[in-house]
Amino acid sequence: MNAVNASGWRPSMGEAGQAGVPATSSGDYGLMLEEPLSFELGADGKCGVDIEDADRAPMGGLSKFLRKQMPDLPGLTEPETVRHYTRLSRQNYAIDLGPFPLGSCTMKHNPRLNEKMARLPGFADVHPLQPVSTVPGALEVINELAFWLIDLTGMHGVAMSPKAGAHGELCGLLCIRAALDARGEERHIILVPESAHGTNPATAAFAGFTVRSIPATPEGRVDLEALKASLGPDVAGVMITNPNTCGLFEPDMKAISDAVHEAGGYVYCDGANFNAIVGKVRPGDLGIDAMHINLHKTFSTPHGGGGPGSGPVVLSEALAPFGPLPFTARTADGVVHLVEEENASEFDHTQSFGRMVAFHGQMGMFTRALTYILSHGADGLRQVAEDAVLNANYVLRMCEDVLPAPFAKSGPCMHEALFSEAGLAEGFSTLDIAKGLIDEGFHPMTVYFPLVVKGAMLVEPTETESKAGLDRFIASLRSLAERAKAGDESLHSAPHFAPRRRLDETQAARKPVLVWQG
Secondary structure, X not given: OOOOOOOOOOOOOOOOOOOOOOOXXXXXXXXXXXXXOHHHHOOOOOOOOOOOOOOOOOOHHHHHHOOOOOOOOOOXXXXXXXXXXHHHHOOOOOOOOOOEXXXXXXXXOOOHHHHHHHOOOOOOOOOOOOOHHHOHHHHHHHHHHHHHHHHHHOOOEEEOOOOOXXXXXXXXXXXXXXXXXXXXXXXXXXXXXXXXXXXXXXHHHHOOOEEEEEOEOOOOOEOHHHHHHHOOOOEEEEEEEOOOOXXXXXXXXXXXXXXXXXXXXXXXXXXXXXXXXXXXXXHHHHOOOEEEOOHHHHOOOOOOOOOOOOOXXXXXXXXXXXXXXXXXXXXXXXXXXXXXXXXXXXXXXXXXXXXXXXXXXXXXXXXXXXXXXXXXXXHHHHHHHHHHHHHHHHHHHHHOOOOOOOOHHHOOOOOOEEEOOOXXXXXXXXXXXXHHHHHOOOOOOEEOOOOOOOOOEEEOOOOOOXXXXXXXXXXXXHHHHHHHHOOOHHXXXXXXXXXXXXXXXXXXXXXXXXXXXX
């Protein structure tokens, strides 16, 4: 049995702490370091910098906000602080260490060229409050990216300001509401298929619509006849994810759009999975009226990769007049302008529903995305989709004999492979497989989503993983499935080789300890 101390630490690998081998006195095992909290490391009187005593003279109306006692912060020297965070970083899993097979998240390699461009002076240090006349280069980047997005999607216009996917969804629905108001129609229902992203119904409700669910077919796609039967004069539109969260393309997408348009509604497409079809399919050709694009997914910079995301929304000709301000526009003299409330009439954009954010958008994400697009080119972007789909189908077909794949008979998947916990030994679940992957050195896939599959395991390998890398992941996934089917009890307590053992995640979410109690 592995040695364990009071904190729940387990050795990382090898024989450290195994029977007959004494546990280390430090709590460290080789390069797997046991790191206390910064509060446990700190001591009174230590500080990384020398600060002169503050002048506590009266500060007018602010004096009542002066601290009555010192803040309860850990006292650490500069070397201790650096070592603390460096040691913690060694316990992180990162895209630069291995694959992130999170379904629907597109966690892929972020080319360092993108980072180099985003750090160029004039982009990295641009400030939203500086005069527009001082940022012509930034406006050019935004406008260039906007035209690429319009061209790649076959749409008429684009709103660049939304910050991420759900923000983009809200933007699209507000455009739809504004268009309906302009028509003088009171439509309040949004249809949302079971296979849509979970944020779709939440966003529709937030925007003031009533959500009506549309069932899926046994093949995991939208039930076209059920959708048609739900259409009526009170339906504002449909929010559909394509490819959907089962990792499948909706072959009836054009028929869905035609039916919704005929009934007087609009079609919103969740573009979070655009990575699977970029350069191959133009959503505008399928009758889409609005679609957000997660720049931080399709065009690199993985989630959490350095700040806010970005979710531009491409709009059809019917919705473009209602898009939010501000946006960029190039005049006949070749100059790119920022169109805001005060000059909207000059650019024939007086029907905008208003602003979504104080300023234009996330400059860092714009620069990274445009760099990614220009470095790939049209043919490279097409290959992104082709390789992403190829990799996902490779995972699907290499594992479907040990893990049930509910929609494998529906044909090829798109960018992600979906498996189920059905077939595992009694008492074993998706969670055991996920925790076992941590022991194997991999980040777990998305688990228990989509909800239409019991014990779902959603794997998105993306286009940046090599066949050799996929083979390693597949071998581990197959091994864990075989162990779970054989009733290997050790899986119930996995992970064994992580810095911390399995946590009660439900209690951690419901009763988090957010304040240090010394």
